[in-house]
Amino acid sequence: MLPNTTTASEKDSTTSPAAYFPDAPQNLSQAINTSTKDLHDTVNFAIMDRFQLLLSSNNHELYLTGMTSFHPVYSTFERVWSALLSSSSTLRPNISTAITAIHDPRLFRSSAIAADLSYLSGGSFDPDASPSRPQVVAYVNHIENAIREKPHVVLAYAHSYYMALFAGGKVLRKLLVNKKGFFPVHLPAGDEEEARRFSTGLFVFPADDPEEIRNKFKAGMVIAEEGLSEEEKTDIINEARAIFKWNEKLIHELDSICAPMYVKGEAAQVGKSVMAFAKKVQSRCPVDGYKLPAAVMLLCFLWLIKRAFLA
Structure with a gap:
């Protein structure tokens, strides 16, 4: 059974973000990290908890399903951000400077996620399809409205979603690629190694040294905040x-x-274990010249089910 954790919103208070800041001066990136630490820890635990279930099930469709919810998130804020950049003359100069300072097309992940999902789905994923899951729909609508109302909050989305990949993304990718047989092998992949590459593009930034992209983004955040109120x-x-x-x-x-x-x-998985166990018992436990009766095999099956789901 999937865990039912307390939501971060239930733990959150109405305290001003300034209350989270220590006395020492912080730049904007540090202030974001400090003020979101409680929420970050809750979400990070939830993600790692689900990832363990994902890997233990050895079912790539669970990963496909999860990433299908987050593709619209990246594609929405990246699309709205790009639109703002193309019409930056309509923005206040300090806002235009801020959203331009952190921009690097190599950061954008929506195309990489779409490519991963296309491979994992056998080509059936449509990146242009509108999301249908209620919370995803509500979130992308929120993103559109929030950024159009206050374009500078693009910095929050870029910082949250890209820095997460630079840090925790390395861990998640390692867990995925080390799970033998997790990703399906089909064209255009010719073997398991290629299947891993076609399935984990989200975590791979197009640079010889991804740290260069990360450092450029962090420097851009410093420039961006200089003109912000x-x-x-x-x-x-x-x-x-x-x-x-x-x-x-x-x-x-x-x-x-x-x-x-x-x-x-x-x-x-239990079914496979039952069949293997039953065959083993049948071969070793003849009863009066016959194999083990079906009733005893059924008891073995129920015992394994109990171990799998009720332990």
């Missing part, structure tokens, strides 16, 4: 907190979608 910085910090709350909503929505898939996968 305290109110605008607070907007960015508040939006960063909202992002983590939305992430948790998506995770819990995925719980309800993936739970039947996980149970089905577990049942399939």
